[in-house]
Amino acid sequence: MAPRLSKPRATASGRAKTPLPAATETESRKATKRPASDQGGASKTAKTTLLPAEPGKVKLIAAQPPNTPAEVTLASDCSGLCTEGPAVRVNLPSSVNVKHIYTSEIDSNFRKFISEFVKPQQLENDMENTLHLGRVWFDVDLYAVGSPCQSWSLAGSKSGAADSRGGLMALIPFQIEKHKPRSFISENVKGLPSLFPKEFNWLIQALRDIQLPNGEQCYNVYYKLLDTQHFGIPQHRERVYIIGIRRDVQVKHFEWPVPFKERLTLKQLLGNPAMEWKCNLREKTHDVDGSALSSTARKNLIQFQDFLDKNPAKQDSDFIVDTGGSSATWMEDKCPCLTATRCKGKHCYWWHQGQRFLTPTDFFLLQGVWPGAYKPGDVEELQRFPQRVLGHMIGNAMSVCVVRRLVRCIFQARGIL
Template sequence: MKNYKSIDLFAGIGGIRLGFERAFGENISTNFVSEWDVNAQKTYRANFKDKFDIAGDITHIDENKVPEFDICLAGFPCQAFSLAGARKGFDDDYKGMSRGTLFSDIVRICDKHNPKVIFCENVKGLEIHDKKKTYQIIKKALEQTGRYGYKVFEKVLNSKDFGVPQNRERIYIVAFRNDIAPKEFNFPFPTDSTKTIQHIIESETVSVKYYLSTTYINTLKAHKARHEAKGNGFGYEIRSMDGIAGAIVCGGMGRERNLIIDDRLTDFTPVTHIKGEVNREGIRKMTPREWARLQGFPEDYKLPVADVHLYKQFGNSVTVNVIEEIAKKIKEVLVKVEEQEKSLKSEILLVNQNAMIREVV
């Protein structure tokens, strides 16, 4: 199989790249990475030893200076399209930038380089945002990108069906360049829906710092009661060890909606400043390592930055298991294309040989 060059845009901490590397093995190599968050860059560098620097803000990247590539990986910002957010889409403004229009930078770079495949991931809400107009804009843009244009396939998949106990629905977009595009693209079927929270919990007792204080628990209870009185479903949630987690997100309630009861703690002496005392009910947050497992990251994945950054990074990341299974399907298409190209070359060679023989005769 050929060696495919890939670029990693809006790279985060490399979850999409990791899934493709699992699927393609030695047949894929990354030659360009863009990520603007400094702490995400630190985590990325700790886990991927590239010989080039991580490029920052994608809006400042000259597409002419991006090396040639075959596969574009892009988990472009999802906040603008999230069902949990304001859902402003292409009108969303964040620190002077429109997160929705950052998609246009993917198009700009791919329009220059004509890669074989463009792969994108985003929140499920993208599919229905603005009465489906937003997704149609994205799809049409991809169809008209580059010299050939692209055939676009999309599907919403849930992480809980791929070996991790997390209810996380995301839309996955796979665009093949028209000259190699298959008639149909089959997204993967579920591989493992049996995992529960028990499978990702730390084997040893975790630090007391992850256990909630009595004061904080009372605050969460009061917050939930206020919302329940209004008929809302917001508020903290304690998950069963035999169940699955809700979608982990980068915001504060991402942790509070995935609390668990772990009664292994014996020393309740606080190691950080808290109000009240450490609760005796065993209520705690999941650790960053447990969140890493919820996203399918391997045990040897390094966590070099503070917890507050790690929660944000894993909440913003992708489920590696899902990416890997989709990447395997993409690989199948590319292998078939290679076989067709080899067959065509063989036929051409045979025709030329026969022509030479006739000339000699």
């Protein structure tokens, strides 16, 4: 059973001291004492069983005919691209007014994007502001939050709550308890439940323990691991999604979206290859725009060329090569998981058939963001932002192709569609 939620305590630095579960606090303290080879926060003890992915007893209100509202309100923390906006709009008639009433984002460049393209009523620089300043946004239809995932990631530091960014995850139940949105979506990396089951169980139980004013359980809470490539887009991106629907507005059982039988090919998504011939990657020192490649990118392209030389039958296959790591990795017919670190760089993903490196426009498409998703002409306007800013946002974002299906399932369970 999760501990009873209490308001996070403000520290002298202004950051919240969030009352994490005891297991998390213990792991956080131990993490600083472990040798360098064992700095991860992941538990090395007996295996912890995850809580059920479905709520034990789902309470529904009386069935009602579908009722499309005149207005749908949104709120988000760690907002970034605010992908919940286009995901909601595509599911509703154009006559419905979709309005962001609250967002928060600690990165000043991201806030500039939100201010220009999302235009929320309230834009904070920290999700803790609404916890400590007493501000409440009522009757929000959908709240979206994707707290920093680096410390929970299989490819990251694995430091868990010992990293201050990882501790932000524990603010989510407090934010939801305070504002009680009608529904919410939270996303994090696969490593959270697999490496940190105690912390993940605490989060799920804390969300399920939130109460309505009458003392009854507030939310039906569900979670599931989903992969972007199963929703029409060729990117291998596994994320755990947590869905909550307030029990006083849910009229039907929530059903997870059905994976697509097919997906777009890289060529269909990214466009026709620019050239028919394939260059010898051992000789490649510059990009098509004349910019010099880093020694890391060159080394990894040569490694991929070695693979092609040993497997000539694969020469005409389509690959995306991650050239930003210590050694090259590649996937056939799909893109490896986009990351903020890689997307900030200029020469980190090589498209074999296109014979070029991927651009921010490609990253948008690989995250399921279509041209005009925010407003007409936004693709051109977005080019004003440096690649390091756009790439950082895109690499951290929820995949719109997944969120749009989740939103539809949530709205169906609520009787909106």
